[in-house]
Amino acid sequence: MKKLTVLLITITFGLQLQAQKVNQEDSLMLRNIYDMSLLNGKSYDWLDYLSNEIGGRLSGSIQAEQAVNYTESELKELGLDKVWLQPVMVPKWTRGLPEYAYIETGPGKTTITNICALGGSVPTPDGGIKAQVIEVQGLEDLANYGRDQIEGKIVFYNRPMQADLINTFEAYGGCVDQRYAGAMEAAKYGAVGIIVRSMNLRNDDLPHTGAMSYGDTPPDQRIPAAAISTNGADFLSSTLKILPTLKFYFKQNCRTFDDVQSYNVIGEITGSTYPDKYMVVGGHLDSWDLGDGSHDDGAGCVQSMEVLRIFKELNYKPKHSIRVVLFMNEENGLRGGRKYASEAKLKNEEHIFALESDAGGFTPRGFSFDTDAENFAQIESWKPLFEPYYIHSFTKGGSGADIGPLKDGKVVLAGLRPDSQRYFDHHHAASDTFDAVNKRELELGAATMTSLIYLVDKYGTTNEVTKVKN
Amino acid sequence: MKKLTVLLITITFGLQLQAQKVNQEDSLMLRNIYDMSLLNGKSYDWLDYLSNEIGGRLSGSIQAEQAVNYTESELKELGLDKVWLQPVMVPKWTRGLPEYAYIETGPGKTTITNICALGGSVPTPDGGIKAQVIEVQGLEDLANYGRDQIEGKIVFYNRPMQADLINTFEAYGGCVDQRYAGAMEAAKYGAVGIIVRSMNLRNDDLPHTGAMSYGDTPPDQRIPAAAISTNGADFLSSTLKILPTLKFYFKQNCRTFDDVQSYNVIGEITGSTYPDKYMVVGGHLDSWDLGDGSHDDGAGCVQSMEVLRIFKELNYKPKHSIRVVLFMNEENGLRGGRKYASEAKLKNEEHIFALESDAGGFTPRGFSFDTDAENFAQIESWKPLFEPYYIHSFTKGGSGADIGPLKDGKVVLAGLRPDSQRYFDHHHAASDTFDAVNKRELELGAATMTSLIYLVDKYGTTNEVTKVKN
Numbered sequence: 001m002k003k004l005t006v007l008l009i010t011i012t013f014g015l016q017l018q019a020q021k022v023n024q025e026d027s028l029m030l031r032n033i034y035d036m037s038l039l040n041g042k043s044y045d046w047l048d049y050l051s052n053e054i055g056g057r058l059s060g061s062i063q064a065e066q067a068v069n070y071t072e073s074e075l076k077e078l079g080l081d082k083v084w085l086q087p088v089m090v091p092k093w094t095r096g097l098p099e100y101a102y103i104e105t106g107p108g109k110t111t112i113t114n115i116c117a118l119g120g121s122v123p124t125p126d127g128g129i130k131a132q133v134i135e136v137q138g139l140e141d142l143a144n145y146g147r148d149q150i151e152g153k154i155v156f157y158n159r160p161m162q163a164d165l166i167n168t169f170e171a172y173g174g175c176v177d178q179r180y181a182g183a184m185e186a187a188k189y190g191a192v193g194i195i196v197r198s199m200n201l202r203n204d205d206l207p208h209t210g211a212m213s214y215g216d217t218p219p220d221q222r223i224p225a226a227a228i229s230t231n232g233a234d235f236l237s238s239t240l241k242i243l244p245t246l247k248f249y250f251k252q253n254c255r256t257f258d259d260v261q262s263y264n265v266i267g268e269i270t271g272s273t274y275p276d277k278y279m280v281v282g283g284h285l286d287s288w289d290l291g292d293g294s295h296d297d298g299a300g301c302v303q304s305m306e307v308l309r310i311f312k313e314l315n316y317k318p319k320h321s322i323r324v325v326l327f328m329n330e331e332n333g334l335r336g337g338r339k340y341a342s343e344a345k346l347k348n349e350e351h352i353f354a355l356e357s358d359a360g361g362f363t364p365r366g367f368s369f370d371t372d373a374e375n376f377a378q379i380e381s382w383k384p385l386f387e388p389y390y391i392h393s394f395t396k397g398g399s400g401a402d403i404g405p406l407k408d409g410k411v412v413l414a415g416l417r418p419d420s421q422r423y424f425d426h427h428h429a430a431s432d433t434f435d436a437v438n439k440r441e442l443e444l445g446a447a448t449m450t451s452l453i454y455l456v457d458k459y460g461t462t463n464e465v466t467k468v469k470n
Numbered sequence: 471m472k473k474l475t476v477l478l479i480t481i482t483f484g485l486q487l488q489a490q491k492v493n494q495e496d497s498l499m500l501r502n503i504y505d506m507s508l509l510n511g512k513s514y515d516w517l518d519y520l521s522n523e524i525g526g527r528l529s530g531s532i533q534a535e536q537a538v539n540y541t542e543s544e545l546k547e548l549g550l551d552k553v554w555l556q557p558v559m560v561p562k563w564t565r566g567l568p569e570y571a572y573i574e575t576g577p578g579k580t581t582i583t584n585i586c587a588l589g590g591s592v593p594t595p596d597g598g599i600k601a602q603v604i605e606v607q608g609l610e611d612l613a614n615y616g617r618d619q620i621e622g623k624i625v626f627y628n629r630p631m632q633a634d635l636i637n638t639f640e641a642y643g644g645c646v647d648q649r650y651a652g653a654m655e656a657a658k659y660g661a662v663g664i665i666v667r668s669m670n671l672r673n674d675d676l677p678h679t680g681a682m683s684y685g686d687t688p689p690d691q692r693i694p695a696a697a698i699s700t701n702g703a704d705f706l707s708s709t710l711k712i713l714p715t716l717k718f719y720f721k722q723n724c725r726t727f728d729d730v731q732s733y734n735v736i737g738e739i740t741g742s743t744y745p746d747k748y749m750v751v752g753g754h755l756d757s758w759d760l761g762d763g764s765h766d767d768g769a770g771c772v773q774s775m776e777v778l779r780i781f782k783e784l785n786y787k788p789k790h791s792i793r794v795v796l797f798m799n800e801e802n803g804l805r806g807g808r809k810y811a812s813e814a815k816l817k818n819e820e821h822i823f824a825l826e827s828d829a830g831g832f833t834p835r836g837f838s839f840d841t842d843a844e845n846f847a848q849i850e851s852w853k854p855l856f857e858p859y860y861i862h863s864f865t866k867g868g869s870g871a872d873i874g875p876l877k878d879g880k881v882v883l884a885g886l887r888p889d890s891q892r893y894f895d896h897h898h899a900a901s902d903t904f905d906a907v908n909k910r911e912l913e914l915g916a917a918t919m920t921s922l923i924y925l926v927d928k929y930g931t932t933n934e935v936t937k938v939k940n
Binding site: 012033035038039090099163166168201202363365388389390392393419421425437438440441444 | 504505508509631634636638671672739833835843858859860862863889891892907908911912914
């Protein structure tokens, strides 16, 4: 009975809190925000330009530079209080000529298969690499096979994403160690190269690239790393069962250059009451090079720009300073996110909230929050306001890679959580293109982000030094 | 305070009910259902066959017949207790040669535009129809213009779907009267034909067909009706502003034949405890002819078949008799739905529950229920079981066209509610094809439906004559 009483008190308190927050003014404001995004949105046009006029925006590329210039110029059009570029040095890695690979089952018997170099990989020798293949189900398998069975071979990491996980990001998280650390680990056993099953739940012919690291492997011991499509991986695996001595050939001439100058693109509406307290909304402007980076993360960039545009259009003057930050180099370095956070610390800027959209431009389902119980409870009390827009999922968990470096125990971090089912069909692959983004889904995401930023701006976070008054 | 007390009692009752229902057995069963669908599902393969081997399945077509034979044969493979065909006479309307249309702005100055005949329309004369156009925003506009301005012209219904409505089905519901009744109403004012803006929120070049009716218009006064793509409608509308006297030409040779024999396809697992109480899960096997009917409603059919397959695979023996019904002729007659209900009434079969999936194979978001408060409260108490699968939306409202005729004040009717944002990009258009369906989204829908059927079977509805014991 005691438990029930506590429960009832908690519920009563919850309901009161809810009633307090969910007032008609907020409800109307959210409706205006969604109307602006759906009826007079700019996010889709911006994405069209980023994707179709510029294209893939790998850090250090001419396209990344064009994207910096374009978004800076578009933000300047919005009449924000400030727009500037924040310099950051970024790695420059290029894919070079298209990769080439085949499976050889006998003299002259070859089957071409689709691969792509992993981002950061060293090239193969000019003539390529041809070697036997050892299939493993993960990094931990290497020790089981040992140097005897691995040396001189290509290690083929083939643990698939788990299809029974409903959230596909969990399935991704359960596999991506193979891509990230596969080469450095396999090199320890004398492997001559690695190929990794693409991080994709769908069976198709597209290889998916992504970041990998050599850790502290000395340069002369670094082995080339490539991704193979899911269909290619299945074919290779089944062929290995019949002919374990088959050989795999691949050739790639990717290359790492010296770091180059690039920029985070930042725009700000200065707060009317608390100009020295900052809220950030952002995505990352760089992308991989195989597609045009529409979902990852052109969508997050244009949605973040749209947040500030909507505030301007609705003539909403935020209490806090609100910044849109288009981070550079999330994919292969996170230099932009680190730079933004270190500059903020240097300038002693109080950041109270940051929201990132970097999970695709699909129908928004909710948010994930990296914060304490008190702030989470306040945010949860706003759920009824989001109900008319089918935004139901408010969970505790991660936020976003770029805003992660801001974490200081006080700032509330959040990530937009769109429907995840189709995301990895496109992620880091040639199919991450504009046509895979639905205009309404993109716009609903922008409106959902704007709504959250509005509420946090209005009510403040529970751990601001100066409490927000309403 | 009194209100609060009532509220708290309601909540307490709700929580107790919830605790009672959400037990571990159910939780495990749902996990098994989702695993079976995601890891060993058949829905996607079935849909592949229906879409790619058979194609569009308009009532009375050879493809509809093939689909009847195919699904009957697949259901027989499942080892159900009964599989049979329920005869039903259906209308037969054929599109004939591809339609042809252009906008004429002067002698020899024509712009071809994409149209398609609406389902059930009469043809144009062999030479087509050419006439001036009057643009209206809806049926109610006709009276404003009157016979003077309408007679001898083509009426162009151009009220678009409202983009600010979050649920796109609501936007569709707000426009579809133009398509359904546009011809019969315009004929009263002496119009010679109608063209209707496609029911599509996206700007593209695809015309979307769909059912229309002449009501009691005498055959010699029936005028041809066509849909124009959204891009075409915008172009026509803007051209009319410059040149109100432009002429529109269109030609179509669609034709209505005598009714032909067809079938509902039915499979049954006979109930272990209540063999004479029936639960139905279904979709419609017919489709329009422009695409292959993957979303509308191949998806609903294969998901419904999957419900029974999953029960068989998991060796779950339902208490009630569970039928999968693949209804014929939802699109242009609803003969299958009516036939099933009338036969059920004739045989005095007690139907306690029916679930339809006819809103596309997209990520499931929840269900809509046509039932009383008591049943709805019971179903809502199951919400926590669905939470791990991101199924949040349990609303009161409509269910599905095919199961509608079963309504008798007792049977609980339900409709699966997938994400609606992309649905009308494909609905009744050439883009309703297999590649627009995501395997996981389809499978999640099937698992969600199976889970609901399982829970209703286990706990019964609150208005069953004999109460279900657990």
